[in-house]
Amino acid sequence: MTRTAVDEAARRLATALDEGRPVSPVRDLLGEHDIAAAYAVQQALTRRRLAAGALVAGRKIGLTSPAVQQQLGVDQPDFGVLFADMDVSGLPEVPSGRLLQPKAEAEIAFVLKEDLADGDLELARIRDAVDYAVAALEIVDSRIANWDITLTDTVADNASSGLFVLAEHRLTLDEFEPRETTMRLYADDVLVSEGDGAACLGDPLNALAWLARTAVSLGEPLRAGQVVLSGALGPMVPAPPGTRIRAEISSLGEVTAAFSEKRDA
Secondary structure (H helix, E strand, O other): OOOOHHHHHHHHHHHHHHHHOOOOHHHHOOOOOOOOHHOOOHHHHHHHHOOOOOOEEEEEEOOOOOHHHHHHHOOOOOOEEHHHEOOOOOOOOOOOOHOOOOOEEEEEEEEOOOOOOOOOHHHHHHHHHHEEEEEEEEEEEEEEEHHHOOHHHHOOOOOOOEEEEEEOOOOOOOOOHHHOOEEEEEOOOOEEEEEHHOOOOOOOHHHHHHHHHHHHEEEEEEEOOOOEEEEOOOOEEEEEOEEEEEEEEOOEEEEEEEEEEOOOO
């Protein structure tokens, strides 16, 4: 894949961010399966954000559902970068104006107490590196019009990242097992999604281990204090302005997000 194609795809997605409007897919530039080129676009957009003063808060893992992997023709997850200004946990409402075509999904978020930069990155080390976990809502969003995405579209578009909400109740991994959790998600008090820990690569800690190893291989390892959204526990649902989303994750409790009525940023 030529540098020109990567640069053009990055410019197209940057236009969506700057102008607040979805753009056409970038697979016409990158192809449908060139993951390396798609991550090159993601990295270019990350550098752009960092140059503008953004701070990295962690990562998000996507494509953890076997059904979604099959749909996009892949056999592994993907990831995106979480920036500090994407955390809207402390706001009374999720600002709908910052989103284009949002959807919500319930996840387990891990906060790290140790770097995962070298050495043995097997599951025991991964568990030891987790400080605590909380219930989370990932508000996914796509800069690609009508969510018309293939693998390269979503990877290039920062894994369709939007915003996220973290609950306050914290548990250590001595207090619960992520793979044993069950999840129920409600939109305006109507049950719209269900799932469990096994829906996330068999265990959300498997997803975290995959990310840790992948991040090291790319020279950008996970660091102490970072947040990792480990992947959806059930199907994502639309979250238009005015919607109230509430998820119940066993052991971890509830996490809620009220989306503002208007698209005021």
